Amino acid sequence: MLSPEEWGIVALSLKVGGVAVLAILPVAFALAWVLARYRFPGRLLIDGLVHLPLVLPPVVTGWLLLIAFGPLGPVGRWLESWFGVTVMFRWTGAALAAAIMALPLMVRAMRLSIEGIDRRYEGAARTLGAGRWHAFWTISLPLALPGVLAALVLGFARSIGEFGATITFVSNIPGETRTLPLAIYSALQVPGAEAMATRLALFSVALSLAALILSEWLVRRTHAGRARHGD
Amino acid sequence: MAIEIDVAKRLGERTIAAAFTAGPGLTALFGPSGAGKTSLLNMVAGLLRPDRGHIRIGERTLFGGGIDLPPEARRIGYVFQDGRLFPHRRVRTNLLYGHDLAAPAERWMTLDEAAAFLGIAHLLDRWPRSLSGGEAQRVAIGRALLRGPEILLMDEPLSSLDAARRGDIMAVIERIRDELGLPILYVSHDRAEVDRLATQLVEIGE
Numbered sequence: 001m002l003s004p005e006e007w008g009i010v011a012l013s014l015k016v017g018g019v020a021v022l023a024i025l026p027v028a029f030a031l032a033w034v035l036a037r038y039r040f041p042g043r044l045l046i047d048g049l050v051h052l053p054l055v056l057p058p059v060v061t062g063w064l065l066l067i068a069f070g071p072l073g074p075v076g077r078w079l080e081s082w083f084g085v086t087v088m089f090r091w092t093g094a095a096l097a098a099a100i101m102a103l104p105l106m107v108r109a110m111r112l113s114i115e116g117i118d119r120r121y122e123g124a125a126r127t128l129g130a131g132r133w134h135a136f137w138t139i140s141l142p143l144a145l146p147g148v149l150a151a152l153v154l155g156f157a158r159s160i161g162e163f164g165a166t167i168t169f170v171s172n173i174p175g176e177t178r179t180l181p182l183a184i185y186s187a188l189q190v191p192g193a194e195a196m197a198t199r200l201a202l203f204s205v206a207l208s209l210a211a212l213i214l215s216e217w218l219v220r221r222t223h224a225g226r227a228r229h230g231d
Numbered sequence: 232m233a234i235e236i237d238v239a240k241r242l243g244e245r246t247i248a249a250a251f252t253a254g255p256g257l258t259a260l261f262g263p264s265g266a267g268k269t270s271l272l273n274m275v276a277g278l279l280r281p282d283r284g285h286i287r288i289g290e291r292t293l294f295g296g297g298i299d300l301p302p303e304a305r306r307i308g309y310v311f312q313d314g315r316l317f318p319h320r321r322v323r324t325n326l327l328y329g330h331d332l333a334a335p336a337e338r339w340m341t342l343d344e345a346a347a348f349l350g351i352a353h354l355l356d357r358w359p360r361s362l363s364g365g366e367a368q369r370v371a372i373g374r375a376l377l378r379g380p381e382i383l384l385m386d387e388p389l390s391s392l393d394a395a396r397r398g399d400i401m402a403v404i405e406r407i408r409d410e411l412g413l414p415i416l417y418v419s420h421d422r423a424e425v426d427r428l429a430t431q432l433v434e435i436g437e
Contacts, residue, residue, distance in 0.1 A: 120315060123278045126302035127309040128329030128378050138328075142319045 002199055006183075010203065013179040016091055017159035020098035021106070021152055028103055028155070029148065032110035053165075054104040062168025065097055069169075093170035094177045098159035106155040109215070113147020114140075150218040157211035161204065180204050232414055234258075234382055238274050238284035238294070240267075247271060249435055250284075256430030257408045257415040261422075266436025268418040269312075272384045275416065276309050277302035288381055306337065308375030308383045312390055314367040316359035322370050323355040329378030337379035345373040349403060365396035372403065382414045383407065389424060397424075404428055 002010065031050055035043065053061050069076040069087055079085050087093035117140055125135040141148075163181040170177040172186060180200055187197035237250040247267030249260075260268045273279035275286055277293065277300060285295025292298045293305050308329075316325050326342060346352040349369045359367060368388055375383060385404070389397045405428065407413050419425050425432065 120311070121317060123276075123302070124309070124311065124315045124317075125328065126278070127276050127305075127307060128374065129303045129332035130328075131301070131303050134332070139317060 002203070003196075006196060006200060008175065009178060009180060009183045009200065012091065012175070013160050016095045016098055016179055017156050019092075020095040020159040021102060021155040023095065024099035024103055024106065024155070025148075025152065028106040028151065029110055031103075032107045032114055032151075035107070036111045036114040050107050051104045053101050058101065058162075058164025059168050061100060062097060062165035065093075065100065065165065065169040069093065069096070087170070089170050089173060089177065091170075091176050094162075094166050094179060095159075097165040097169045098162040101162050101165055102155035102158040105158050106151040109151035109154055109219070110144065110147050113144045113150070113219075116147070117143045146218045146221045150215040153211050153215040153218065157208050157215075160207060232289045232381065233287075234275075234414060234416065235285070235287040236271075236275065238271070238281035238286060240270065240274060240279065240281045242267070242270060249433070251433045253414065253416060253433070254431060255412065255414050257404070257417050257428050258431040258433060259425040259429035260416060260418045260433050260435050261425050261429075262420065262435035264420055268420075268435050269386050271435065272309070272386050272416060272418055275305075276307050276384055277305050291381075303332075306379065306381045308378050308380030310368070310371050310375050310383065310385045310388050312386045312388065314359075314364075314371040314391075316362075316367055316370055316374070318359055320359075321355070322351070322357050322359065322362070325359065325370060326355075326374050326377055329374060333377075333379040338377070339379055340376055342377065345377050348376075348406070349373045363396075364392050365399060368392065368396075368400055369403065372400075372407070376407070376411075376413075380413070382416065385415060385417045387418055387420070389419075389421070401427060 031046070035047055035050075067073050069079070071077065071080065071086065071088065076086065076088070079087070087096055121139050121143065122135045125139045130138065160179070161181055162179070163185070166177065166179065167182055167185075172178055172182045178186065180203070184197050184200045184204070187193040187200065232255065234253040236253070239246060239248040245267065247270050249271055260271060262268055270279055274281045275293070280299065281294060286293040287295070293300050316322075317328065320328070323342075326345065330338060330342065340348075343352075346355065349372060351366065351369050351373060354362065354366055354370065359370070362370065368391075372388070388404070389400055392400060401424070404415070404417075408415060408428070408430070417428060
């Protein structure tokens with residue numbers, strides 16, 4: 001079906017997408033939790049910043065990443081001098097771009113499920129002897145779990161499809177940063193590579209559709225579990 | 232063991248205030264809907280903070296004089312109106328939730344004893360959503376008892392049940408009162424319920 005080269009592209013995409021969502025998950029969950037549960041000055045600003053990658057032209061996000069993480073950028077210089085690492089033109093940079101682009105979707109999905117938790121369960125847990133943290137780990141988090149999984153799947157699909165920010169930030173290097181969409185774009189530039197572009201595109205469609213169906217199924221599960229025992 | 236309550240709390244337009252001492256047996260907090268009976272229980276449980284006043288169980292101060300124990304440190308069993316069983320845990324792990332968190336010295340009932348006392352041994356492996364209203368309320372009572380409480384709070388535990396189930400659960404509550412000797416604060420707006428169960432009556436509101 002796919003050639004070894006194409007499988008390599010798929011494998012790289014899965015690696016980039018997987019690392020991106022797993023790395024950004026704790027950040028996204030913390031943001032979703034704070035936005036769902038707390039009212040404080042600056043909340044709208046945080047909400048806006050989180051959602052920015054959703055509405056900004058991806059090329060702008062990529063360029064901002066380039067400024068921040070480049071060898072002379074504030075974060076890039078710090079990473080270089082403290083850890084001796086750079087994400088420039090590396091697959092880790094592609095994962096970073098994908099993570100930033102997936103963040104708003106993940107925060108939205110998790111925030112909905114956190115807002116859907118009946119907080120009275122947490123109160124019940126407290127009266128049964130659970131401290132705040134214990135109630136969080138044993139009650140709130142398990143009840144939010146379907147939403148967290150849905151966010152992971154959705155974020156993963158979004159990461160796999162990331163194009164604009166990635167190509168701006170880490171360029172289009174075969175074997176390093178050339179993920180599925182970049183490979184399809186490259187194939188379309190070369191005469192005679194339409195077959196490869198078609199195969200990769202079909203693979204993308206299948207992957208994205210599967211992810212959407214899975215995340216929708218997970219979200220429905222949450223609501224089904226909650227429809228009972230409310231009043 | 233006497234429960235001494237003297238609290239006031241402003242909630243929006245209303246002020247909820249009550250002062251009474253509840254002795255052993257079942258103390259019914261009786262009054263119309265919206266009088267703040269549930270808020271009062273929540274203050275005793277530590278889920279709602281009074282503006283002023285104090286709450287004591289025997290020699291133990293739960294609230295007042297600079298003390299405000301968190302709910303988990305109050306040793307109170309709370310049976311909610313809707314049962315409020317954790318939907319993602321089976322009956323057994325619902326029952327054991329507070330039991331496992333209690334210090335061994337605080338526990339005075341085992342899972343087997345609670346299951347036998349409430350007649351729920353056959354439900355242990357079920358999910359809460361598969362229980363009838365009466366079964367769910369029994370499990371909720373068992374969960375509160377297994378936590379090893381010094382007093383039991385009950386917020387209209389019969390309101391979601393049909394007449395036949397009400398009789399069953401009332402019999403259970405009488406046995407908690409008489410056989411286990413556990414002091415109970417019981418919220419209700421139903422006169423017949425209160426007449427049958429209460430050893431002491433406190434009117435709330437008006």
